[in-house]
Amino acid sequence: MIDFKNLHKKFGKLVVLNGLDLNIKEGGIFAILGPNGSGKTTLIKCLLGMVIPNEGEITYKNKSVLRKWDYRNDLNYLPQIANFPPNLTVVELIEMVKNLRPKQSNEQDLIKLFGLTDSLQKKLGNLSGGTKQKVNIVLTFMFDSNLIILDEPTNGLDPIALIHLKELILKEKAKGKTILITTHIMSFVDEMADEIVFILDGKIYFKGSVNQLKEQTKNDNLEHAIANLIAKQYA
Amino acid sequence: MLKILKYSFYDLMRSRWSYVYFLFYLILGFVLLFLNNDVNKAVITLMNIIIVLTPLIGTIFGVMYYYNSREFTELLLAQPINRKKIFMGQYLGISISLTLSLVLGLGIPFVLYGLFKSTAIFNFGLLLVVGSFLNFIFVALSYNIALSTENKIKGFGYAILMWLFLAVIYDGIFLISLILFDEYPLDKFSLFATMFNPIDLSRILILLKLDISALLGYTGAVFRKFFGTSLGMVLSMSILVLWVLIPVVRMNLKLKNKDF
Numbered sequence: 147m148i149d150f151k152n153l154h155k156k157f158g159k160l161v162v163l164n165g166l167d168l169n170i171k172e173g174g175i176f177a178i179l180g181p182n183g184s185g186k187t188t189l190i191k192c193l194l195g196m197v198i199p200n201e202g203e204i205t206y207k208n209k210s211v212l213r214k215w216d217y218r219n220d221l222n223y224l225p226q227i228a229n230f231p232p233n234l235t236v237v238e239l240i241e242m243v244k245n246l247r248p249k250q251s252n253e254q255d256l257i258k259l260f261g262l263t264d265s266l267q268k269k270l271g272n273l274s275g276g277t278k279q280k281v282n283i284v285l286t287f288m289f290d291s292n293l294i295i296l297d298e299p300t301n302g303l304d305p306i307a308l309i310h311l312k313e314l315i316l317k318e319k320a321k322g323k324t325i326l327i328t329t330h331i332m333s334f335v336d337e338m339a340d341e342i343v344f345i346l347d348g349k350i351y352f353k354g355s356v357n358q359l360k361e362q363t364k365n366d367n368l369e370h371a372i373a374n375l376i377a378k379q380y381a
Numbered sequence: 382m383l384k385i386l387k388y389s390f391y392d393l394m395r396s397r398w399s400y401v402y403f404l405f406y407l408i409l410g411f412v413l414l415f416l417n418n419d420v421n422k423a424v425i426t427l428m429n430i431i432i433v434l435t436p437l438i439g440t441i442f443g444v445m446y447y448y449n450s451r452e453f454t455e456l457l458l459a460q461p462i463n464r465k466k467i468f469m470g471q472y473l474g475i476s477i478s479l480t481l482s483l484v485l486g487l488g489i490p491f492v493l494y495g496l497f498k499s500t501a502i503f504n505f506g507l508l509l510v511v512g513s514f515l516n517f518i519f520v521a522l523s524y525n526i527a528l529s530t531e532n533k534i535k536g537f538g539y540a541i542l543m544w545l546f547l548a549v550i551y552d553g554i555f556l557i558s559l560i561l562f563d564e565y566p567l568d569k570f571s572l573f574a575t576m577f578n579p580i581d582l583s584r585i586l587i588l589l590k591l592d593i594s595a596l597l598g599y600t601g602a603v604f605r606k607f608f609g610t611s612l613g614m615v616l617s618m619s620i621l622v623l624w625v626l627i628p629v630v631r632m633n634l635k636l637k638n639k640d641f
Contacts, residue, residue, distance in 0.1 A: 157640070196458050196641040214635075215463050218424030223459035236390075245640050248459050269458040285456075 147174040147293070147324055153202035155188055155348075162188045163199065165346035172292075175315065175325045177335045180345035181376045186328045187226065189345065190295055194223055206293070219247065221293040224286040226301070229278070232271025236262065238283055239270060243285050253288040259310050260284060276302040283307075287314055294318060296327045300334060312338065331347065332369040344375055351375065384472075385457070389474025393446070399482055402438060406486025414494045421499035424508055428489065428587050431508060432580055433548050435515040440481060443523030444540045446475050448533045455641055465633055467526070472632070474631070476520045480513040487512075487570035492517050507590050510582045514621045521628035528635050551578050568603045575604070576617075579624045586617045595607075 148170040153164040155337070162185045163268060170176055178186050191197040191205055195211060195218065204211050211217050221226060230239055240253050250264060257263055261282040273281070279302045295316075315338060329335060335342065335356070342359055344352035352359060352375060356368060365371040390409045393399050409430065413423040450471070457467045487509065496502055525541045530536035555574050559567060575581045585601045589610050 191641070193461050194462075196455065198638055198640060218459060221459075221463035221548060225452065225455050225459065227452050227621055230456070231388075231392045231453055233392050238391075242384075243456075243460070245384055246457070247459060 149203075149205045149209060150189070150192075151203045151205075153189070153192060153204065154195060154200045155185075155192065156200055157258060162348055163192070163202075165265040166202075166345070166349055168343065168350050168353070170324065170326070172324055173319075173322050174343050175319055175327065175338050176339040177339035177342045177344055178326060179343065179372060180351075184345045185348050186345055187297060190217060190297060190326065190328065191222075194218070194221075204345075216254055219249065220291050221295060222291045224282055224285045224294075224296045224299055226297040229336055230243070230270040235267050235269055236273075237266045239281065240285065240288070240329045244288075247289060249289050249329075251288040252290075253284055254286055256314075259314075260307055270336065276304060276307070279303055283311060283314075287318070292323055294323055294325045296329075298329055299327060300329060300331055318368070319322065336368045344372070346375070382470045384567060385462070385467055385470025386474045386477075388473045389446075391641075392477050393442075393475060393478040397444075399478055402479070403482040403486045406483060407489060409446030410487045410490030410572075414490055419498065420491070420494065420499045421469070421504065424501055424504045425591065425635055428508055428584070430510045431483075432536045432584050433517070435479075435483065435512050436519040436548060436580060437544050439476075440523040440540045440544045442479060444527045444537050445525060446471065448536065458641055462603075466637055467631065468528075468636055469629075472520060472524055476517045477518065479516045483512050483516065484509050504591055505607070507587060511587055511621075514625065515579065515583055518621070518628070520567075520622045521625060521632065523630055525628050525635065528632060547578050547580050552581070555581075565606050570622040571603050572607065576620050579621060582620055586614060586621070588611035589613050589617070 148168075150166055150168040153163045153166040154161075162183075166189065168184070168189075178189065180186050183198070185306065188197055192199050193206070193211065194205070195213070195303065197335060205219075206217050209217065244251050244253070257266065259354065260283065262280055262284065263278070265277055265281075270278065270281070283299065286296070294315075299315075303311060312334075315327075319325060327335075327339070339356060341355055343350060344359075352362070354362075359371050359375075360366060363371040363374040365374055409427070410423075413426055413540050415425045417426065445605070454467065454471075458464055491505055496505060522543060526540045526543065527536045530539060541618070557573070558574075559571065562570075575585060585604050589605060592610070607613070
């Protein structure tokens, strides 16, 4: 469904993506992992059209996405840092995003699920970090799209919200959606991911299922298996 | 684009600073009118304030809004909207809300004072038009600076420097060069030098209209000699339009290759 071909991206002298090739098929949860600064977020932002690659091609459903914008109607994105206009209330923000995307939405269920009913009339500037992240999740999941991209979705969430988030992700997966997640929390990956994409030095270093990774690194614990992969970089 | 404009506008209209700015002009308008007791004189005093203050406020609001809404802009960028429309919407939202503060803040006291019966209505109208132009120009310039500068502090610094340069330093350099080169014919030089600074240009535009030769200064006099009052006004007005258009075009070009 998504195809990255020979993707290059430099920020000044810093090479972030170095001829990355990746194919993601439709359906399932893909965890994009890698050490800090390995290019996970850059890769996602290239797909979203926020970062423009120096070289290479990205296709979504066999259509190029570079410098286009209408394909984004079919994807939901959860950004890493939730920071909203402080003067808007939660309801207004939700209405605004709905207004920008003329698409069916089911925000009411999500608002109830995350217990945001009391916060709806509050200004976004007065919300705590965790509550903002919940609003962020509502905004991401309220539309029905084939591709869902989550950048560090667990940031600042309390255990109950985390359980709800996991249920939500699994529900979407059951509908046959494709879900890309970046995170540093390995237990989350172990529990959720069907496939792991490990990025190192701007290239795909490993791609396969959790079990394949454990076998390849001869390590039963995913955290250690990943650490094993990263350690090679430090060696 | 209209949707983004609407929300940026509401967002700003709800911010405390828009009201502070509005109230400032409101109080200024009342005070000037009751101290001067003469609409024409009040217009001149106002000109001196507007010409320096609107660029400063436009610059500060522009950079502040850009940097403060950066994460939110990222959220918008992930929506199915053309990125040009996002930024043009924000730009127009800021410019229009600032212009509204200016027009309402000054307009209310002047209308209450009996502007419509006074002959100064056109002078006053021109003052508001020039003030609005300066808003649109300086918000565009500061947006350009913010788009090109990742670091918030640096961006803020550059923007303030730009304002300081155009509002104060430029005139200084201009005067010094007039003194240094006073043996040469300087008409054309001063004409061009004025066109490269929107603040100078606005000042001359208003003074041409007010027709106060004592205040015109060297460039103003040259302007009037060269173009006459009406052609001079049309010309300076069209250059002000260019001062809005060029930064806006540059903004759109910059956006094409910008990473967020």
